[in-house]
Amino acid sequence: MKKIIILFVISGFLLFLISAKEIKNKTLINKNTDSFKNICNYKDELKYRYLNYYKKHKELPKEKIVTYVNIGLDKKFYTITAPTPHLNKDYILVNKYLYLNNDYVPNNLVNLDNKYSKNGIKLVKSAKDMFEKMYNDAIKDGYKIRIMSSYRSYDYQTYLYNKYKKEDGIKEADMCSARPGYSEHQTGLCIDIDDGKTSYEQFNQSPSYIWMINNSYKYGYIERYPKGKENITGYKYEPWHYRYVGIDIAKFIHDNKITFDEYYSKYIK
Ligand SMILES: [Zn+2]
Known part of the structure; x- marks a missing residue:
């Protein structure tokens, strides 16, 4: 007891x-x-x-x-993913956590004039109109910018990603190319540019690059994958890749030196 x-x-x-x-x-x-x-x-x-x-x-x-x-940065890229909301808005976000379905094609895709780009390139109308304005103002200042790539379909991105994966392995491919559905190019709101003289990969050595850094936000465009922000964007520095987000957002991002991913997390519901 x-x-x-x-x-x-x-x-x-x-x-x-x-x-x-x-x-x-x-x-x-x-x-x-x-x-x-x-x-x-x-x-x-x-x-x-x-x-x-x-x-x-x-x-x-x-x-x-x-x-x-x-x-989502506390989790590895591509491990917690969801379809992105705000389809067809200038502030749509596509990254390694938010994707577009394979049948998504943006509304208002229009052809660019050959004056501004390579043949047969399409962009969403709002982004196209502002690019043309930006292009003409850059020319007035003595600088040339030219679009090498813009809208890409899901299927074309599948082809590109698989090509990089085969050539360089999955790790390297993931740093420089998006998996199908995760490419911002499918939004029809981004552009890869050069100055018409040097390769787009060396665009940061061109005087046109400095002009873009100082002026693109006035036309609603931001450098989307900046140097030193690789841990946030998940991509290597891409001085040639610009994204149209509209003038107000672009100005805020430029003035505060943040990425679009950070802006979106804070201000887009
Ligand atoms: Zn690009």
Whole structure:
């Protein structure tokens, strides 16, 4: 009888210790997640992911933790994916987390005049009109820009990605080419450009590149995969690739030196 009482007391004490620890842990988690709650783009359903990412990246301010986790950066590229919303909007986002279906073709795709590009290139009308304006103003300033590639269908992207994968392996292909459905080129809102003299890969050495960096935002275009932001965009630096997002968003991104992925996480619902 005595033994039973002792056992009972001990197990009661152990249960008390366990629940006290649980309460302490919960309080600690709540206290830590509470510190994210005032951040404008905080999402309650992601609070544990914020906390886990913060444990690994204590050097980052909490605003960045929230933005990066909202983008999906706490998970590997292509591991948590969803169809992208805001189809046919200038602010549609396509990256390594948000994709377009294989039958998506943007509305208002129009042909570009040969004056501005290689033959048979298509762009969404809003992006085309602003490109033409930008092109003509660049010429007035003494600089040339020319479109080498713009809208690409899902099927063409499949062909391109498989080609890179075969030539360079999957790791290298993923850094320079998008998997089918994940290419921004399928939106019809982005362009690869050169200056008509040197290869597009050396566009950053062209005076036209400096003109673009200083002026493209005035026409709604941003450098989409900038140097030093590879960990956010998931792509190597691509000085030739510009994305049309509209003038207001482009100006904000330019002035704040952020990526479109970060802007979208913060301001697009
Ligand atoms: Zn491109």
